[in-house]
Amino acid sequence: MSDELPPGWALTDIGSLGRYINGRGFKKEEWKKAGLPIIRIQNLNDESAQFNYSDQQHEGKYRVDDGDLLVAWAASLGVYVWNRGPAWLNQHIFRVEVEERAVTKPFLYYALKDALAGLYKKAHGSGMVHITKAKFNRHPISLPPLNEQKRIVSKIDELFSRIDEGERAMERVSKLVERYRQSVLKAAVTGELTRDWREARKAAGQPIESGEALLTRILTVRREAWENAELSKMQANGITPKDEAWKKRYVKPSEPSLTGLPILPEGWVWASLPMLCGVASTNGISVKGANAPPGIPALRLDALGDSGFDYAARRYIPIANSKAERLRIEAGDFFVSRANGSLALVGRAVLAQEPPELVVFPDTMIRYRPADELGVGYWLQRVWQSRLVREQIERKAKTTAGIYKISQGDIAEIAIPIPPSEERAAAISLIDQRLSQVESLSMEQGQSRKRAGALRQAILRSAFSGSLVSQHPEDEPASTLLQRIAVGRAEAKRTMPARGPKKKSR
Known part of the structure; x- marks a missing residue:
């Protein structure tokens, strides 16, 4: 693309083409079952997402009506035209008052979509992103007549x-x-x-392994994996255990919640994810990164797919090699997304394939390392894609500021059906x-x-x-439109009533 603008066009910024009014920070205790719906980010991402309501009156600037232009600027970025009736606007979403002296609403809708694609690349965060209002307002836009x-x-x-x-x-x-x-x-x-x-x-x-025997074997393998990992740590630090006292540090894994689950076939057993892992689960890292080296490659949240990671979906973050080694992704690691703007995507999981180089994972993912001896990694990935697990995740997910989240404690309660090895x-x-x-x-x-x-x-x-x-030469140039706005705003500022002096408190 040439830096030279077409005839009649002018370079301006997003802020000059409208007022961008952030929504109200509704508190959970203000949510009601009746009144006007409160538009949160999940209601924009997913039209089937349930609304919360408010039966109170709020400032007019927070009201949304059909045809209003909305911009989600945190968690997930997007531009929307509202068409589901009167509503109140939650925080992290702008309502746009379009500067119609210079731009049409449909054009600004598309211009903002194009702008957000550029802003996303510069957004803070490695998974759940946000943009500051200052950067948003300053982002350049080429404006035609x-x-x-x-x-x-x-x-x-x-x-x-x-x-x-x-x-x-x-x-x-x-x-x-x-x-x-x-x-x-x-x-x-x-x-x-x-x-x-x-x-x-x-x-x-031919004999079929009993569920009790399978569960005993799973827990034995888990404990052995933990002990081997602990011994390796001690040896790395030059420590030789004098007795068996260190084994008392072992913490038994959480058991899954079995409420409302079907009866399993003979020989099968319910297990939790921690039962199947020899080492503790780990959250990833949150460090502001860049789209190009230098730095350690760190995956973005959108790298997570049903059949593996897209290792090209990455940022580069400034962390020490020692820390990167602790967060290194290895083939067979099982990752769960712990936060997402969509209920359908929170708790999504993937079994990592061999990475091409040292790559770490973001804080929007939790890493689990299934014990190699159990050989359950691929089964885990398949089971996790089923409605049986999905429904458990969606029941446990909680929402805060438009973001669905699931904790390690919640995940530990998810029941996973495990059949005998054969x-x-x-x-x-x-x-x-x-x-x-x-x-x-x-x-x-x-x-x-x-x-x-x-x-x-x-x-x-x-x-x-x-x-x-x-381009049509007879069209009124965009520069004239922008001048008209500048004059109008200056006139409005000049005629605005002056503020009186602040009263001194006694």
């Missing part, structure tokens, strides 16, 4: 509608794929998938056989969505560089 703005919006709408049509078709297929995927996973986690396997074993007189191997084989084709289709659709997103960004870049539509 009003008539050209209308032509640009018309062309964007036309092109985006074609993309929308393709995405709707993909969404229909995605729903069918997910429905089939969940039916396979439900059969797997309830033991229905391996019913024939168990009956064949029983008919052949049956687990048989189940995994059957899952892979049945899901291999649909998961290939899902990956293709994921790539198609990325291409659609990239195409939208390319259209916006073209629009705001002046190359999407032609």
Whole structure:
């Protein structure tokens, strides 16, 4: 893109094109079951998300009506046009009073979408991001004449509608794929998938490991893994234990909550995630980073996918190598997202594949290290994708300031069905056989969505560089519009009543 603006255009900033009014910080005790809905970030990200309500009157600046332009500036960034009736606005969202002397609302909507894509790259945080109002207001925007703005919006709408049509078709297929995927996973986690396997074993007189024996073996392996890790630490520090007293530091793992869960097949057992790990879980690190070296590579939250990490989704953070080693991602590590603006994404998990180099993880993830001797890592990833686990997560997730969170304590209560080793191997084989084709289709659709997103960004870049539509010399230049705003604001300031002197307190 050339730095030279098209004829009639002017360079300005976001702040000059409107007033951006932050929502009110509603307290939890103010939430009611009736009144006007309170718009929180999750209500913008997910139209099915439940509202909280307020039956009180608040300042008019916090009221939102249909057609209002909203900008989420924390946790997840986004631009929205509200269309669900009168409501109150929560904090971390701007309501935009558009400066209509210089810009149309539809044009500003698209301009802000384009601007947020640039601001995201500079945003604070490695996962849950936010932008300061000062940086937001200062972000540059290339402004065309009003008539050209209308032509640009018309062309964007036309092109985006074609993309929308393709995405709707993909969404229909995605729903069918997910429905089939969940039916396979439900059969797997309830033991229905391996019913024939168990009956064949029983008919052949082959023994099936009891649930009690399996649980004992799991806990024995966990304790042995902990003891080995502790011995390694002591040896690294030059310490030789004189007796067995150090073993008393071992903390038994939390047991899962079994309320409302189905009955498992013979030989299966319920376990918690801490039961399956030989070392304690660990939160990641929160350090402001940059998009390029120098520094230690640290994943962003969006690196987490269903089939592994996207190791290219990273920032670079200034931490010591010794600290980076403690937070190094290793193949087989199991990561759970502990915070997200979407209820559907909080608690999402992934089994890490081998990283290409030393990479650490952000504080929006929790690391678990399943004991190698149990060989449950891949089963964990499959079970975690099922509705059985998902429903437990969503019941436990709590929301604060528009962010859904789940703690290590909550995760420790999640019940995970564990079949005996041989049956687990048989189940995994059957899952892979049945899901291999649909998961290939899902990956293709994921790539198609990325291409659609990239195409939208390319259209916006073209629009705001002046190359999407032609310029008309007779259009009133944008510089004239900006001058009109400056004069109007100066006049408003001049005629504003002067403040009286502050009264002295006695």
